[in-house]
Amino acid sequence: MKSSFDVVVIGAGPSGATAAARLLQDNLSVLIIEKTEFPRFVIGESLLPQCMDFLEKVDLLDCIAEKKFQVKNGVSFYHENKTCDFLFNERYTDGWDYTYQVKRADFDLALLEEVEKKGAIVHFNSEVTDVKTSATNQHVFYTNSEGQQVEIECKFVIDSSGYGRVLPRLFDLNVPATSIPRGAVFAHVKDDKRSEKASANIFVNAFNNNSAWIWSIPFSDGTASVGIVGEESYVASISENNGAEFKNLVKSFPGLNGRYAETEFNFEPKTILGYSIAVKQLHGEGYVLCGNSTEFLDPIFSSGVMFALKSGYMAADLVAKQLDGESVDWDTEYDEILLHGVEVFRSYVDAWYNGDLHTIFFKENGNEEFKKQICSVLAGYVWDMSNPFVKKHKRILGTLAKVIRLEN
Ligand SMILES: Cc1cc2nc3c(=O)[nH]c(=O)nc-3n(C[C@H](O)[C@H](O)[C@H](O)COP(=O)(O)OP(=O)(O)OC[C@H]3O[C@@H](n4cnc5c(N)ncnc54)[C@H](O)[C@@H]3O)c2cc1C
Numbered sequence: 001m002k003s004s005f006d007v008v009v010i011g012a013g014p015s016g017a018t019a020a021a022r023l024l025q026d027n028l029s030v031l032i033i034e035k036t037e038f039p040r041f042v043i044g045e046s047l048l049p050q051c052m053d054f055l056e057k058v059d060l061l062d063c064i065a066e067k068k069f070q071v072k073n074g075v076s077f078y079h080e081n082k083t084c085d086f087l088f089n090e091r092y093t094d095g096w097d098y099t100y101q102v103k104r105a106d107f108d109l110a111l112l113e114e115v116e117k118k119g120a121i122v123h124f125n126s127e128v129t130d131v132k133t134s135a136t137n138q139h140v141f142y143t144n145s146e147g148q149q150v151e152i153e154c155k156f157v158i159d160s161s162g163y164g165r166v167l168p169r170l171f172d173l174n175v176p177a178t179s180i181p182r183g184a185v186f187a188h189v190k191d192d193k194r195s196e197k198a199s200a201n202i203f204v205n206a207f208n209n210n211s212a213w214i215w216s217i218p219f220s221d222g223t224a225s226v227g228i229v230g231e232e233s234y235v236a237s238i239s240e241n242n243g244a245e246f247k248n249l250v251k252s253f254p255g256l257n258g259r260y261a262e263t264e265f266n267f268e269p270k271t272i273l274g275y276s277i278a279v280k281q282l283h284g285e286g287y288v289l290c291g292n293s294t295e296f297l298d299p300i301f302s303s304g305v306m307f308a309l310k311s312g313y314m315a316a317d318l319v320a321k322q323l324d325g326e327s328v329d330w331d332t333e334y335d336e337i338l339l340h341g342v343e344v345f346r347s348y349v350d351a352w353y354n355g356d357l358h359t360i361f362f363k364e365n366g367n368e369e370f371k372k373q374i375c376s377v378l379a380g381y382v383w384d385m386s387n388p389f390v391k392k393h394k395r396i397l398g399t400l401a402k403v404i405r406l407e408n
Contacts, residue, residue: 004153005031005121007319008140009160010128010167013042014305015291016160017111018312019319020120021058026320030120031152033142035127035164038112039105042162043186043272045225046072046202046217046302049088049096050380054309063114064107069100070220071200075302075378077361078205078255084361085201092372093381101202101217101225103188126150128166131157133286155286156319160312162292163275173279173289177297179349183235183273184299185246186227188266191218193259202302205255208234210355213300214253216260223266226250229299232273243269282338283330288315295342298349306380311338337383344382347393356401363404370400 007023009016012034020030055061074087089097100107116122125145132139140152159167168174203216212230219225228238228246238245246269250260278295282288291308314334322328351357360366360374373389385391 003151005029006154006323007031007156007158007316008033008138008152008154009120009158010131010140011035011159011161011164011291011293012038012112012122012124013108013160013162013291013308014111015162015293015308015312016158017108017115018054018058018060018309019158019160019290019316020115021060021111021118022313022316023320024115024118024120025058026324028320028323031154032112032115032120032122033126033128033140033152034122034124035161037124039109042104042108043184043225043227043270044104044299044302044304045219046101046215047099048302048306048378048380049091049099050382051099051306051309052096054306054313057313059118060111060114063110064100064102067102067106067110068220069102069107070218072099072101072202073097073200076197076201076203078203079358079362082362086371086375086378087201088375088379090372091375091379091381092369092387093376093379093384095376095379095381101219103219103221103225128161131167131170131287133157133284135285138286155323157287158290158312158315158319159287159293160290160308162308165277165293167287167289168277168279168293171284173281175278175280177276177278177295179276179298180353181232181274182229182276182298183232183271184227184229184275185235185239185243185269185271186215186225187243187246187250187269188219188223189226189250189260189263190222190266191216191224191259191263192222194218194224198259203256204300205253206352206358210353210358214249214255215299216256226260235271235273239269239271243271282335288319288330288334290315294338297342297345298352300349300352301345301378303345303380307338307341310341314338341382344377344390344393347397348377351397351401356397359401359404360397 006028130141217225290311
């Protein structure tokens with residue numbers, strides 16, 4: 001086997017696949033090292049319209065369209081018997097009106113198969129155990145599917161290892177998130193009682209004073225993903241006894257109007273705690289972090305895969321430029337751009353849990369222009385600085401919520 005490549009990508013999720021597809025556009029040789037066998041389960045099933053832009057840029061959109069995933073037209077937020085629908089075709093920023101709700105095992109496999117067809121070499125059941133980087137060449141060490149230790153030389157390493165966080169662990173880059181530690185418990189269920197609208201809009205409903213929320217994400221095969229996010233102790237408590245209390249909540253949740261009253265759970269609920277994390281730096285000599293190996297905030301606005309695709313695309317684009325002899329300013333051309341998007345979503349996540357967004361979303365006769373601008377953020381268009389709800393994200397939500405409360 002070849003023992004040197006232009007680029008080694010660690011992890012074959014959406015960020016790794018997108019990065020590889022971009023590198024292959026410049027005829028670079030790419031090895032993807034993936035710990036598991038695909039298809040594999042991973043959470044993160046509701047995409048944002050902005051994802052479509054990145055998939056299109058690297059020619060990965062057709063292979064996804066062929067799979068007939070559930071089309072997602074928007075998000076329906078519920079609160080105390082009120083509904084607030086955001087439909088992506090009523091957005092401020094130019095872009096995509098729709099996206100998909102996907103079982104990630106199928107979505108990630110479709111991306112990876114296409115990237116393999118384009119020329120990437122993929123080693124499954126292979127776990128990266130060490131990486132040595134320098135200004136000129138890099139060495140990646142992994143245990144292959146036969147249990148042998150392998151060393152690969154390359155010019156650049158892209159860490160797309162998601163929750164594996166390979167380089168943040170090896171290079172001591174992890175830092176705790178500033179938010180309250182939250183967790184999630186989730187499962188897939190039979191969903192044969194949904195309306196057409198309920199198919200194309202994901203359902204989100206906060207409860208327990210906005211400290212917890214429930215999701216329902218319908219798939220095209222008549223099943224759905226359901227999950228509850230909340231503070232760790234709460235999630236741990238409803239996860240006990242194979243998620244008995246979680247199952248009761250899903251079956252009886254008022255906003256779901258009995259849709260899952262008699263549902264079947266397709267697997268025992270899974271629990272993840274402490275997923276929010278940040279890093280000291282996003283790049284270094286010979287390496288860059290992408291997707292979830294960077295910073296993961298919170299699942300509330302389904303932004304994870306969008307960041308995985310955006311960062312995978314941007315990183316690979318810059319690696320190609322650098323390997324072509326051009327100089328790259330990683331601070332301004334990568335970190336600043338990516339972190340701007342993260343900060344915009346951070347403002348929305350904070351405003352979700354402190355109640356400001358509920359005040360804005362559920363105001364009767366709210367301002368339609370504001371709604372379109374917020375809708376653009378919820379569609380993932382967080383780099384459109386002409387949108388005041390992007391540009392002034394730090395203050396605008398708090399100020400607007402305050403004005404609405406004073407009016408009432
Ligand atoms: C409760 C919850 C709900 C979520 N819901 C959504 C949602 O609705 N929409 C959304 O967009 N996002 C959601 N997310 C976020 C989403 O899961 C991630 O942002 C997304 O999967 C990141 O993609 P990635 O390519 O960075 O990593 P991943 O998809 O996690 O892929 C990383 C890959 O790296 C491999 N790997 C790990 N370690 C190693 C190693 N040592 N060697 C080789 N390979 C390795 C793994 O096996 C894996 O296949 C959610 C997250 C949580 C916690």
